[in-house]
Amino acid sequence: MAEAGHIDALTPYARSLGILVDRWDGDIPVLRVEFDATVEGRPEHYHGGATGGLLETAGYGVLRAELDRLGRTAVLKPINITVQYLSAGKSRTSYAKGRITKLGRRSANITVEAWQDDPARPIATAVMNVLMADA
């Protein structure tokens, strides 16, 4: 089950967009967002910005979970994100899961994938650099 620190990964923005922790895959949170008007771009499809928000939230989620596991405290600040859109998000639930590619002292590099029906066929991926400032 999610612990208090893990839930902190969900920002007011993420909660407002309807992003939830679907399950834990070991130490990694798998997030989900249901399709509704809040995330809709052109009719019956996800807006690219909503997909990007889900990816970014999953990136922060995996980093926050790992820092908690290591007993580290840090204020997370975005450095950059590059989102690749692979196919249009259709009108059903989307999931996202991040992987920490490199965890340094001051910054982390994270790769994230979002999918709908099949995790092996992502609808979008992202790579993020995140600054970890002293709390």
Next chain:
Amino acid sequence: MTDTRPSFDPRRAVQLMSSRGHSGWLGMRYSAHGDDWVELELPWRQDLLAEAGGKVLASGPILSLMDMASGMAIWRAMADFSAIATLDLRVDYVRPAREGANVFGRSQCYRVTRSAAFVRGFAHDGDADDPVAHIQGAFMKIASSVPVGWNG
């Protein structure tokens, strides 16, 4: 020379798109435009923040803002309201937005080819000479039977 291109009016398009869906939820507004660029405004809001108890807008809504401004900049540059899809979008967050500040997103379409369009732009919180983020992106034109008007 007279500009004979069919008009794409960003002001009207933002009104249409912000009446519903993700753009409506974010409350995006028209700000300004030129021949190949469009600027939109994202009003500051408590439930779009990066931290509970903080005052700074999260970066996710800025990504949405830049995606939409970029799509409109491409429609301006193409003078055509045909369907496009975002291929990739990179956002460099060079500094946090000021507390309580609305964020403006300005994107320019600097090149259109037969099948692709390229954008660059920035987000600022009032002073365009001091951006909070820089962006670049690539879009594809898509042949589609779905109604056009919402890039996503």
